[in-house]
Amino acid sequence: MSISVGVIGTGVMGAKHARLLQTETRGADLAAVCDADTKRAAAFGVEVFSDPLALIRSDAVEAVVVASPDETHEALVMEALSQGKPVLCEKPLAATTAQAAAIIEAEIKGGRRLVQVGFMRRFDPAYAELRHASTSGRIGQPMLLHNVHRNAQAPEWFTGAMAITNAFVHEIDASRWLLGSEMARAHVFAGAGGDPLMIQMQTDRGEMVSTEVFLNATYGYHVHAELVGRDGAVSMATPTHAWLDRAGQHGHGWPDNWLPRFNEAYRRQLNAWVQSIATGIPTGASSWDGYVASALADQIVAGMQSERPINFEIGTKDSFYEDAQTEETP
Numbered sequence: 001m002s003i004s005v006g007v008i009g010t011g012v013m014g015a016k017h018a019r020l021l022q023t024e025t026r027g028a029d030l031a032a033v034c035d036a037d038t039k040r041a042a043a044f045g046v047e048v049f050s051d052p053l054a055l056i057r058s059d060a061v062e063a064v065v066v067a068s069p070d071e072t073h074e075a076l077v078m079e080a081l082s083q084g085k086p087v088l089c090e091k092p093l094a095a096t097t098a099q100a101a102a103i104i105e106a107e108i109k110g111g112r113r114l115v116q117v118g119f120m121r122r123f124d125p126a127y128a129e130l131r132h133a134s135t136s137g138r139i140g141q142p143m144l145l146h147n148v149h150r151n152a153q154a155p156e157w158f159t160g161a162m163a164i165t166n167a168f169v170h171e172i173d174a175s176r177w178l179l180g181s182e183m184a185r186a187h188v189f190a191g192a193g194g195d196p197l198m199i200q201m202q203t204d205r206g207e208m209v210s211t212e213v214f215l216n217a218t219y220g221y222h223v224h225a226e227l228v229g230r231d232g233a234v235s236m237a238t239p240t241h242a243w244l245d246r247a248g249q250h251g252h253g254w255p256d257n258w259l260p261r262f263n264e265a266y267r268r269q270l271n272a273w274v275q276s277i278a279t280g281i282p283t284g285a286s287s288w289d290g291y292v293a294s295a296l297a298d299q300i301v302a303g304m305q306s307e308r309p310i311n312f313e314i315g316t317k318d319s320f321y322e323d324a325q326t327e328e329t330p
């Protein structure tokens with residue numbers, strides 16, 4: 001039985017999800033898309049909605065992918081919850097902490113885990129290797145995590161503090177997932193104009209996490225992580241399948257954006273999401289994970305101008321979100 005999925009937003013991310021649903025996702029098919037640009041939406045050859053709420057309410061749609069601008073996420077996720085439909089919401093879960101908290105309240109009230117947040121790095125083979133090295137004990141007790149998050153250039157739709165609320169939220173979630181810890185405090189150093197950023201965090205178990213966020217690195221899209229334990233370290237290999245030798249040079253290219261680097265992660269995430277709908281067993285990042293990422297991002301934005309460390313407050317996780325910590329399997 002194939003699950004009919006509607007995708008809201010056919011920009012960079014929505015188009016990626018729509019294409020993956022049409023070509024590389026088992027147990028689901030693309031039933032409808034929604035975008036204000038109906039011409040762009042029509043390219044997928046499925047029913048086109050101009051109203052996202054109508055898509056969510058449609059009997060032709062059994063599950064929803066939200067890939068529209070950040071500020072629209074809360075209302076659309078809330079509508080999916082009210083319709084009792086599973087929803088994969090691109091990160092961030094919501095534009096503010098309060099909106100993310102409202103989603104948690106509504107999901108718990110509905111009594112069903114229907115929301116998965118698109119922190120796809122949990123499904124990336126390289127991140128999975130780092131986490132396995134930690135959970136298997138091969139590097140001993142983790143002590144340090146070093147993250148690098150470079151864009152060739154900031155997305156043209158980036159405004160204000162999106163380096164934190166839209167980009168760095170990936171490292172907040174990936175660091176929590178890799179270490180199985182909560183972030184306790186942060187200190188932020190900013191370059192001229194706020195780019196690059198160096199964000200130092202420490203977890204509730206004393207692990208230290210450093211993250212460079214550089215949105216205008218020019219040479220290409222480059223995400224890297226190294227996890228250091230008492231008995232060893234594990235770091236990502238060069239993201240390439242081949243080395244090029246020409247004109248006295250040896251090396252590989254860097255992509256312009258994140259799609260080539262995380263194509264496999266998006267594919268695995270969608271397949272895992274569809275499987276979780278079929279089995280009723282949640283996978284990936286929950287609404288709680290989405291809330292934590294937005295809460296820490298908002299607290300960093302509020303405190304990053306001060307010289308004092310930012311002490312995080314996230315409240316208590318409801319038992320509704322207690323899952324067995326599972327490895328995200330391919």
Ligand code: ISE
Pocket residue numbers: 151155166167170258
């Ligand atoms: C973008 O929205 C993403 O989610 C990418 O994965 C991230 O690397 C980029 O910085 C964000 O702007």
